[in-house]
Amino acid sequence: MDSRSEALSRASSRSSARRAERGIALVAPTMRAVVLVQILLAAASGAGVAEHRGAYWALTLSVVAVSLLLIVQCLVTGSVRRGAWHVPDLLLAWLAVPAMNLLLPDPFVVGTWEAWASGFAVNVGALAAAWLPPGVAMVHGVALGGWYLAWTLTANTTSWETSLSNALTIPGYALVVALLTHYLRGLAVDADQSREDAVAATRALELERYQLTVHDASSILRLLSDEDTPAEVLPGLRLQADREAQRLRTYLGAEPARIDSSARTVGTMLAHALEGFEDLPVEPAVALGAHVELDDAVWTAVGRAVTTVLHNVRLHAKADQVVVHADTDGSTWEVVVSDDGVGFDQGNQPLGFGLDTQVGQALRDVGVTVDVSSAPGRGTSVTITGPVAEVDA
Structure with a gap:
């Protein structure tokens, strides 16, 4: 196998990992786009009831800007593991939770999209599990869920059971995404390794086939080229060399010589x-x-x-x-x-x-x-x- 085909084999052997990463990079912006549409549909209503309309719009537009950056970078780079949106995304999720409690009346804090912080926090926790190490992503999800629960319990809203259920959703989705991405990436690595093993096995098989093909021919050529080979041996070597040449032509695709069955x-x-x-x-x-x-x-x-x-x-x-x-x-x-x-x-x-x-x-x-x-x-x-x-x- 020449260097060019070997390089192509190496490149193709990494394709499974790239495809898995691109698949995750397509799912992440899709998930964010869904949440973003829900936020924008309720934004005008939320701004209308907010105590500080300008602060509400500033926070909402910040989320829109970071989300658009997320979508563009994921689609362009084909990966969620790198991007300028990582840290701002996490900060906005932590900031939005107390902001909704402070900006909106108590009846809107839980169970409405005017207070979009809970849905945004769930999405941020889930997407963070796609680019953070699984253990770190789970710690972050639990911490963000606890942060949400602590703030919503201070509001005069529905029962604490509702707030707890919403808070548990954040680490729950983080766990699901962390497990899924870990499994997909591991599966891709295994597929790439299997392909590399197959390439190596094919290369070894080609080498063995080549050795089988030229072993006897190389012995004949060595004796023919040796000046010390006795003259009486040369006729037999030439006969054998002609036979090996015919066999090599057959190996390269010529019509094989037919043997009478009798x-x-x-x-x-x-x-x-x-x-x-x-x-x-x-x-x-x-x-x-x-x-x-x-x-x-x-x-x-x-x-x-x-x-x-x-x-x-x-x-x-x-x-x-x-x-x-x-x-x-x-x-x-x-x-x-x-x-x-x-x-x-x-x-x-x-x-x-x-x-x-x-x-x-x-x-x-x-x-x-x-x-x-x-x-x-x-x-x-x-x-x-x-x-x-x-x-x-």
Whole structure:
């Protein structure tokens, strides 16, 4: 994956958090707009009964100005977490509660929109929970509700139960909004993390697929470019290089070569896999299992696995003898590639990419088992075992 596509993946992986924040930034101005309309509808009536008409209008217009600032900044920035309206909004909510008690007659203080402080306080407490930390937002909501209750109880209005219910509404809405925004943001973070994990997994899969594609080809190219490679090895390497070129063209989208269904046997698979390894001291002993038929996927996977094993032998084993044996007991078939080379310590030296992934994982994916046995100075033996197709049985 190139740097540009990686940058695009990173940008898209953060889109859930941005969408969640923009969603909250759309809901907040909508909530405020509803409250603002209610305040403006009752403002003329409230000013008419207020003891200080000018002070009432000044407070109302201040709320209108801050609310318009809130709406514009939320829509422009796409976030409620930043804005010049934060502190003025909180101050006006705390100021409006006692102001309504002092400016309006007692019968208007509770239960009317002329005294819009309670509805405004509920909205401020709820929106503060969208940009303040949840714990701070709840403390603020409880404090603002207590402030409202303390002032309304001083007015000669309805029962204290009504004032208490109105006061409890402020922290109640703050709690609901705090929980909702916390959940939405957490959900967005989880979605972004899942997308990043998927991108990382895709990148790892692409890398593994690339390694699978070029592993054998890189071995061939390395030997072809090495001036010390014996001349008698070069014809076989060229044959293998041509085969790898055809396979890479297939990988890039060319039409794959078709295999005659009658030729998909262990024998033809091994004959194809052994081409180009005339420089190795290979002794084939495949007559006992050569007739066993394989399906396309197994034929291809096992053939590539045997080729990879032989590439490893050529590069690392320093073997004097390589035996390729095939056999069957009627229910299973077996292919064994053994060499008498240097071997390796399986306890302390993990399998390389070729044996572990190119051979082991690739064959397990098509239902074929692999066993690797090696020891220092005793060579290496790779045993490949699969079920005989039902038609053969």
